[in-house]
Every structure is written in C-alpha cells, then in structure tokens.
Amino acid sequence: MRARLLKYLVFMALFPAVTAHAEVFEQTLRNGLKVIVKEDHRAPVVVQQVWYRAGSMDERTGTTGVAHVLEHMMFKGTRSVPAGEFSRRIAAAGGRENAFTSSDYTAYFQQLHKSRLPLAMQLESDRMHNLRLSDAEFGKEIKVIMEERRMRTDDEPQALLSEELMAAAYQEHPYHHPVIGWMNDLLAMSAGDARAWYGLWYAPNNATLVVAGDVKASEVFALAQRYYGGIPVRKLPARRNFSEPPQLGVKRIVVKAPAQLPRLVMAYHAPVLRDPAQDWQPYALEVLAGVLDGNESARLNKALVREQQLASSAGAGYDSTSRGPGMFTLEGTPSEGKSVAELEAGLRAQVAQLAQDGVGEDELKRVKAQVTASEVYKRDSVFYQAMQIGQLESIGLTYKAIPLMLQKLQAVTAQQVQEVAREFLKDDNLTVAVLDPQPLSGKPKRKAEGASHAH
Amino acid sequence: MRTKILVVIALLLSGVSSVFATPQIQHWQAPSGAQVYFVENHDLPILDVAVDFAAGSSFDTAEKTGLAGLTHGLLDLGAEGMSEDDIARKLADIGAQMGGRFDADRSGMSLRTLSSAAERDQALNILARVLQRPLFPENVLAREKTRLIASLKEAETKPEHIAEKAFSKAVFGTHPYGLTAEVASVETIQRTDLEAFYRAHYFAQAAVISIMGDVTRAEAEAIAQQLTGQLPQGGDAGSIPPVTMQINASEQRIAHPATQSHILIGVPGMARNDPDYFPLYVGNYILGGGGFVSRLMNEVREKRGMAYNIYSYFVPTRQPGVFQIGLQTRKEQADEALQLVRATLREFIAKGPTAKELQAAKQNIIGGFPLRIDSNRKILEYLSVIGFYGLPLTYLDDFTGKVDKVTVAQIHDAFRRRINPDAMATVIVGAPDGKEPGDKMEHGQ
Numbered sequence: 065m066r067a068r069l070l071k072y073l074v075f076m077a078l079f080p081a082v083t084a085h086a087e088v089f090e091q092t093l094r095n096g097l098k099v100i101v102k103e104d105h106r107a108p109v110v111v112q113q114v115w116y117r118a119g120s121m122d123e124r125t126g127t128t129g130v131a132h133v134l135e136h137m138m139f140k141g142t143r144s145v146p147a148g149e150f151s152r153r154i155a156a157a158g159g160r161e162n163a164f165t166s167s168d169y170t171a172y173f174q175q176l177h178k179s180r181l182p183l184a185m186q187l188e189s190d191r192m193h194n195l196r197l198s199d200a201e202f203g204k205e206i207k208v209i210m211e212e213r214r215m216r217t218d219d220e221p222q223a224l225l226s227e228e229l230m231a232a233a234y235q236e237h238p239y240h241h242p243v244i245g246w247m248n249d250l251l252a253m254s255a256g257d258a259r260a261w262y263g264l265w266y267a268p269n270n271a272t273l274v275v276a277g278d279v280k281a282s283e284v285f286a287l288a289q290r291y292y293g294g295i296p297v298r299k300l301p302a303r304r305n306f307s308e309p310p311q312l313g314v315k316r317i318v319v320k321a322p323a324q325l326p327r328l329v330m331a332y333h334a335p336v337l338r339d340p341a342q343d344w345q346p347y348a349l350e351v352l353a354g355v356l357d358g359n360e361s362a363r364l365n366k367a368l369v370r371e372q373q374l375a376s377s378a379g380a381g382y383d384s385t386s387r388g389p390g391m392f393t394l395e396g397t398p399s400e401g402k403s404v405a406e407l408e409a410g411l412r413a414q415v416a417q418l419a420q421d422g423v424g425e426d427e428l429k430r431v432k433a434q435v436t437a438s439e440v441y442k443r444d445s446v447f448y449q450a451m452q453i454g455q456l457e458s459i460g461l462t463y464k465a466i467p468l469m470l471q472k473l474q475a476v477t478a479q480q481v482q483e484v485a486r487e488f489l490k491d492d493n494l495t496v497a498v499l500d501p502q503p504l505s506g507k508p509k510r511k512a513e514g515a516s517h518a519h
Numbered sequence: 520m521r522t523k524i525l526v527v528i529a530l531l532l533s534g535v536s537s538v539f540a541t542p543q544i545q546h547w548q549a550p551s552g553a554q555v556y557f558v559e560n561h562d563l564p565i566l567d568v569a570v571d572f573a574a575g576s577s578f579d580t581a582e583k584t585g586l587a588g589l590t591h592g593l594l595d596l597g598a599e600g601m602s603e604d605d606i607a608r609k610l611a612d613i614g615a616q617m618g619g620r621f622d623a624d625r626s627g628m629s630l631r632t633l634s635s636a637a638e639r640d641q642a643l644n645i646l647a648r649v650l651q652r653p654l655f656p657e658n659v660l661a662r663e664k665t666r667l668i669a670s671l672k673e674a675e676t677k678p679e680h681i682a683e684k685a686f687s688k689a690v691f692g693t694h695p696y697g698l699t700a701e702v703a704s705v706e707t708i709q710r711t712d713l714e715a716f717y718r719a720h721y722f723a724q725a726a727v728i729s730i731m732g733d734v735t736r737a738e739a740e741a742i743a744q745q746l747t748g749q750l751p752q753g754g755d756a757g758s759i760p761p762v763t764m765q766i767n768a769s770e771q772r773i774a775h776p777a778t779q780s781h782i783l784i785g786v787p788g789m790a791r792n793d794p795d796y797f798p799l800y801v802g803n804y805i806l807g808g809g810g811f812v813s814r815l816m817n818e819v820r821e822k823r824g825m826a827y828n829i830y831s832y833f834v835p836t837r838q839p840g841v842f843q844i845g846l847q848t849r850k851e852q853a854d855e856a857l858q859l860v861r862a863t864l865r866e867f868i869a870k871g872p873t874a875k876e877l878q879a880a881k882q883n884i885i886g887g888f889p890l891r892i893d894s895n896r897k898i899l900e901y902l903s904v905i906g907f908y909g910l911p912l913t914y915l916d917d918f919t920g921k922v923d924k925v926t927v928a929q930i931h932d933a934f935r936r937r938i939n940p941d942a943m944a945t946v947i948v949g950a951p952d953g954k955e956p957g958d959k960m961e962h963g964q
Binding site for chain 2: 108152156210360429435
C-alpha cells in the first residue's frame with residue numbers, strides 16, 4: 065500500500081497537471097522550470113529556446129553589460145563540454161544556434177531537425193548549471209564584446225543617439241544603461257563578475273523552456289524531465305522594483321557624431337501592459353502607433369515625407385510588452401534644406417492634430433485589419449511563435465493572454481486613441497534627442513578609377 | 520508540406536539519418552509568355568507571390584547609375600487609377616504586405632496576402648496594376664531622387680559603405696557589377712528614362728512568377744496571366760557582360776574617424792550556374808561561412824578575440840559575383856588582423872580542407888536541409904531563384920546529394936583555380952593611424 069502510494073506521488077510530482085491552450089501545452093518541472101510546447105507539424109523541424117529572466121535591467125552600476133557578457137560565455141565550455149564544442153556539436157547535427165540579450169531577459173536557441181532535440185536539450189541543460197567560466201576564455205571573449213560594442217554602438221551614430229536618449233530619459237530606472245554595457249564597465253569587468261551573475265540567475269526556477277515544431281508535447285515533457293529535471297533549484301535574489309521618478313519638464317540632449325544627416329527622436333514615457341484584462345491604455349497606444357506608422361499610408365509617412373516633404377523618413381514606435389516602463393517614440397530625418405526644429409514642429413503638429421481631432425474610423429479599421437492578418441502570417445514561422453511565447457513569459461505576462469490581447473486590441477475605440485495621445489504625448493513626459501552631424505576629419509580621397517586595376 | 524510529397528530522400532551520412540520531403544514544384548509558361556513556378560499548399564490561409572525581372576542594378580550604365588533602382592522603387596508609387604497613397608491604403612485595408620527585391624541581377628515585387636477571396640483579389644489587383652501600369656509620376660520621382668541623394672550622401676560618411684563601394688570598384692573595375700549609384704548621375708535621371716528602362720526590361724517574356732500557398736493550380740494559372748498579360752511584349756533585356764576573373768593585387772587604405780577598421784578582401788567568385796558551385800559552397804562553409812565553426816571565425820574571434828564579425832561568402836549571380844572576406848576590428852590591430860586573415864586564406868588555398876572538416880560541413884548542410892524549406896516564405900525564395908536562374912526543377916531534391924558528393928580534392932582544386940591569394944583586392948577603411956588617407960596603393964604583396 066505504502067509503496068504504491070509513494071509511486072503515485074512520485075508520478076504526480078514528475079507530471080504535474082498538464083494544461084493545454086490551443087496547440088500549446090505547458091508543464092512545470094519540480095525544480096521550477098516551466099516547459100511550454102507549441103506543436104506545429106508543417107515541417108520536420110524543431111526549435112528549442114531557453115529564456116532566463118535576467119537581463120541588463122537586473123545589473124548594478126559598475127558591471128553594466130554583464131548579462132550580455134554571460135550570454136557570450138555560455139558558449140565557452142562546461143565541465144564536460146570544452147569551449148567551442150557546443151557550437152560544433154549543434155553544427156554537426158545540422159543545427160543553427162545563437163542567443164540574445166535584452167534589457168529584460170537572456171535567451172538561447174537552436175533550430176534543428178526534429179530528431180535532434182535530445183542533443184539540443186542535453187547541451188542546453190548542461191550549461192544551465194555546469195558552466196566553467198575560465199579566466200582565459202573570459203580574457204578573449206571580453207575583447208570580442210568590446211569589438212561588438214565598437215561595431216554596433218561607438219561607430220554607429222544612430223545607435224549612439226539611442227543610447228544617450230535612454231540615459232537621459234531614464235534617470236533612476238536601469239533602462240538608463242545600455243544592454244551591451246558602458247565601455248568603461250567592459251574594460252573593468254572580470255571573470256568573477258560573470259561567475260557571480262551566473263550564480264545569481266542561471267537556475268531552472270528562473271527560466272522558461274519553449275519548444276516548438278514537429279514534436280509531441282508528451283514526448284517533449286519526458287525529454288525535459290530527463291535532461292533538465294535533475295538541475296537543482298536555486299534561491300533567487302530579491303528583485304528591486306525600480307520606478308522612474310516623475311519627470312519635471314522636457315529634457316533635451318544633443319549627440320555629435322560623424323554623419324551627413326541630422327536625426328531627431330522624441331521619446332515620451334508611456335505605460336505598458338501589466339494586466340491584460342483590465343488595462344486599456346497600452347492597447348490604445350499600440351493602435352496609435354499603427355495610425356501614425358503602421359503602413360506606408362499612415363499619417364507620418366503620408367503627411368511629413370510625401371505631402372509636406374519635411375522629412376526623408378519619419379516613424380513612430382511603441383512596445384506594450386516589457387518588464388520595465390514603456391516609451392512612445394516619434395522620430396525622423398529632416399529633408400535636405402529642412403532643419404531639425406522644423407521637423408520637430410511638424411511632428412508636434414501631428415500630435416496636436418491627434419489630440420484635437422482624434423483618429424478616423426477608417427484608420428482604426430485599417431490598423432486592426434493589419435493586426436488580424438499578422439496573426440495569420442505569424443503561423444508561417446515556428447521560430448517567431450516560440451519567440452512570442454518566451455518573451456511574454458519572461459516579462460511577467462503569459463502566452464495564454466494572447467487571444468485576450470488580440471480581442472482587446474480589436475476593441476480599441478477612436479475615443480481611447482485620442483485620450484492616450486492627449487494624456488501621454490505631452491512635454492512633461494518628453495525627452496528630445498538630436499544627432500548633430502560632424503564632418504569626417506579624414507574625408508576619403510579617391511584615386512582615379514582603375515588606378516589599382518588591370519583588367 | 521506534409522500534404523505534397525514528391526520525393527522522399529533517405530540518406531545515411533556518418534550517423535546522421537534524415538528523411539524529409541521537398542515541395543512539389545509545378546512549372547509552366549503563362550499565355551503572356553511569363554515563366555511560372557508554383558507550389559500548392561493549403562496548410563495556412565496565406566498566398567505569397569513574387570514576380571522578378573532581369574532589371575537589377577547591373578543594367579544601369581555609368582552615366583545613369585541609380586536608374587534601375589529608381590524604376591523599381593517607383594513601381595508601387597502610382598499606377599493607373601491609383602495614387603501612391605491609394606496603393607498603400609488599399610493594401611493596408613486588407614492586411615496585405617507588398618515588398619520588393621532588388622540586387623545586381625534581379626528586380627522584383629512580392630506580395631503576401633490572406634488567401635480568402637476578398638483579400639486575395641484586392642491584393643492581386645493592386646499588384647497587377649503596379650507591375651503592368653506604373654505611372655512614375657513626375658512629382659514622386661523628384662521627391663524620391665531627393666531622398667536617394669540624401670541617403671547616398673549619408674552613406675558616404677559610413678565606413679561600411681565607403682568600404683563596399685571602393686571594394687566593388689577594385690574587384691569589378693568598370694563591369695556593371697562594380698556600379699554604385701552616384702549623386703551626380705541620379706540628379707540627371709528623368710521620367711522618360713524610367714519609362715524607357717521599364718519598357719526595355721519589364722516585359723512579359725522576361726517575367727518569372729513564383730506562387731506559393733493556398734490556391735489551386737487553376738487559380739495560380741489565372742493569377743499568373745492576370746499579373747503579366749498586360750505587360751509590354753518582346754523587350755530586350757540585354758545581357759550582363761562577362762566578368763574579368765583575374766585581377767591584380769591592390770590595397771586601398773582610406774582614413775575614417777571610426778574606432779574600428781572595416782576590412783574587405785576579395786576577387787570575382789562564381790556564377791549561379793557555375794559547375795564549381797557545390798565545391799565552392801561547401802568549401803566556403805569551412806573557410807568562413809559556417810557561423811561559429813569556420814576557420815576564419817576560429818582564428819580571428821575564438822582564438823584571439825580580434826573581431827565580433829568575420830565572414831566569407833560567394834555571391835552567386837548571373838555572371839560571377841564577388842567572393843569576399845570581411846571583418847571589423849579595433850584600428851590599432853587592423854594590420855595584425857589582416858595578416859592573420861591572409862595567412863588563414865593562404866593556408867586554405869594551399870592545402871584545402873581536411874577530411875574531418877569536410878565531414879562536419881556535410882553534416883551541417885545536409886542535416887540542416889529541412890530548415891531551408893520550413894516555411895512558405897523560404898520556399899517562395901527558392902522558387903524565385905530556381906526560376907530566375909533556370910535551375911532544374913529538381914534542385915531541392917538534388918541538393919543534399921550534390922553536397923554529399925563533394926570531395927576534399929574538388930574543394931581544393933576549385934578554390935585554387937578561383938582564388939589567387941597574391942591577386943586580390945583589399946580595402947581598409949578607418950586604416951590604422953599613421954597612414955595617409957587614400958593615397959597608399961600597393962601593387963603586389
């Protein structure tokens with residue numbers, strides 16, 4: 065009797081309630097690892113993604129960039145898999161792999177033929193708790209990361225502008241810091257910092273495993289239990305809940321960098337989705353971004369680029385899903401002969417018009433038609449479907465809210481769009497960043513054509 | 520893809536066992552004269568269509584660079600009965616997405632729409648008019664020229680663009696593959712130039728139509744005719760002249776305030792129909808194409824931390840496109856990185872790959888084949904390439920077998936014939952300090 069009961073309890077513990085959501089299935093292992101499976105049988109492929117709820121917003125001053133550094137170090141060997149071997153084994157299995165770090169999370173993925181999922185799980189689960197993090201490998205990789213920063217940010221005027229904009233718009237919230245980290249922090253970083261980060265956050269109870277493709281959920285759960293089930297749970301540090309203090313007036317910054325054209329970005333603090341059922345403003349802000357920049361005939365392109373020819377490009381951006389606070393942006397490059405100030409006035413006129421006259425039903429309908437179609441197009445990419453699940457889970461929402469979120473988007477009214485435009489697109493929420501183009505000191509001189517050539 | 524199984528290839532390769540199906544490609548000529556490539560698949564309520572013409576940038580002349588690109592860019596900015604805004608709005612109303620493709624050889628438009636009748640018909644009507652009745656409005660052309668010129672001037676300040684431009688000239692000389700849009704010539708382009716270019720290149724017999732997704736064969740036939748039946752007849756696309764394969768060694772050092780040097784090394788490489796295609800493709804995977812496991816990546820990044828990005832690739836075009844190695848590295852170590860890359864290439868050319876490397880490459884390329892055709896979008900892309908370059912309809916069926924047949928000796932031989940490490944073009948933008956900008960031209964090494 066006793067033996068049988070024990071068996072039953074073990075069974076219950078290994079296979080807690082499996083819940084199904086459309087073709088999505090989920091199960092949480094005893095060590096806290098949440099496993100989510102999206103079945104899609106169109107092609108014999110599978111993607112595995114492991115999402116850690118640790119991004120640059122969890123870093124501390126002085127070690128900015130460490131989340132991303134650790135992402136690189138995850139390819140540098142474990143106790144049983146030497147440096148570089150992870151990539152070699154995945155490649156030999158016909159796989160593609162990579163990883164990405166954001167302010168909110170760090171994720172790792174492999175795409176392979178469905179028969180190779182066990183290999184991907186074996187390798188990924190191994191580095192969840194057995195990373196070696198040697199000083200020698202760190203010494204080489206930190207140089208690679210500094211090259212990455214030079215390439216992506218230091219030599220990219222628009223990226224520099226974004227970096228400075230975030231640093232100005234967020235005074236206290238860690239979104240102040242760039243994901244790749246400040247160069248001085250990278251220069252000062254040690255393998256010890258990376259080890260500490262790994263020790264804090266890399267644990268099954270801080271991760272979500274998403275598997276999508278031509279698989280059976282029950283088989284994936286069994287494999288997940290086999291490879292990840294034995295990884296010990298770890299006590300996670302308390303997370304400080306930063307909130308950005310209220311802004312007291314418009315902020316303005318200028319970034320000088322070698323370039324030809326100026327650029328203007330206007331960023332307004334805005335709310336993001338916390339309660340998919342009760343919130344309404346984030347949905348209205350999504351629609352507002354669509355009305356301004358959802359397609360070629362949307363307001364900014366139509367009015368500023370095509371009709372007034374004030375800008376050579378203009379756009380709006382908003383993301384309703386993030387762990388930290390949100391931002392609604394307007395941006396553009398003035399046309400030749402037009403100034404940044406004229407473009408800013410043009411963008412402000414668009415905002416004023418929205419606040420005063422609202423949006424038309426036809427514009428609203430158009431944005432919603434695009435949302436509907438995108439949901440269908442999404443199904444052509446297994447990878448993207450897995451991404452959406454992992455992202456929502458990692459920022460504290462759930463993939464189960466997707467249908468509700470779509471319904472809520474469809475229910476947004478013209479009145480609501482006008483209200484959020486009035487409430488959030490105002491100067492006390494605003495940071496303006498301008499790229500002030502500087503001449504290249506050593507302007508390239510060209511040799512006469514063919515000088516080095518002999519055909 | 521489960522529903523349409525033409526061929527099932529089973530292969531055993533060093534323990535890699537894969538069984539997969541390739542899509543069944545249907546091919547016919549529309550009454551208009553256009554060539555049609557179609558894969559029927561009803562898994563998703565989506566239709567993808569692409570129409571391509573031999574009208575890429577290599578059909579420009581040195582006097583009118585940018586003409587081919589502007590013609591392509593203006594197709595959907597005004598067509599019979601529709602302003603640019605009408606076109607954009609009517610597509611957005613039904614959630615359809617129109618896109619374009621433009622490279623040295625090809626100019627094309629693509630469309631993704633829901634396959635339900637109302638959406639599909641509206642989307643196809645717009646595409647049909649955009650392709651067959653473009654207006655090239657005067658005011659739109661003036662605006663787009665201004666925008667293009669602004670972006671060209673901006674590009675002139677960016678090290679990657681400065682490098683690419685100097686590099687194409689060094690590799691292709693005056694061949695059209697070396698042309699890039701120039702401000703002075705864009706300024707001279709008139710509406711009549713666009714109309715003439717359109718008439719010469721966008722004719723029915725030159726059109727390659729790719730259709731993928733949720734329509735029947737009968738519907739696909741009607742769509743193909745709808746999209747091309749009203750195109751101009753019997754133009755003359757002309758052909759791209761042969762590329763001079765042997766170039767002299769050259770090295771250009773161009774100053775730039777960036778913190779990194781952008782380094783490009785290369786020669787004319789191979790054509791899409793090249794008999795050496797598979798040995799060069801597989802060999803390049805080993806040299807610098809295979810992500811984290813290539814020789815260049817291993818030497819430059821993994822062992823020494825000298826770059827984030829380092830790669831090599833062939834651009835397989837109508838005539839041989841470029842073979843190129845590229846990287847960015849901190850200025851102070853640019854010369855050291857350059858030497859390392861040259862030594863790695865030299866070694867590869869001299870000795871070829873090892874048997875172990877070849878085996879690993881085959882495992883990846885063959886084992887990963889299903890990932891190449893796992894979405895409608897990817898299959899559409901293959902249809903376009905197969906159609907445009909006249910590859911066999913069995914191209915996808917044959918792919919893994921051809922890769923499997925490649926030998927170490929073939930790679931060694933093909934690389935030795937194509938790439939002479941002593942006669943390559945090198946461009947370094949953001950050259951290490953102490954070098955005079957632009958006026959160091961070394962011949963030979």
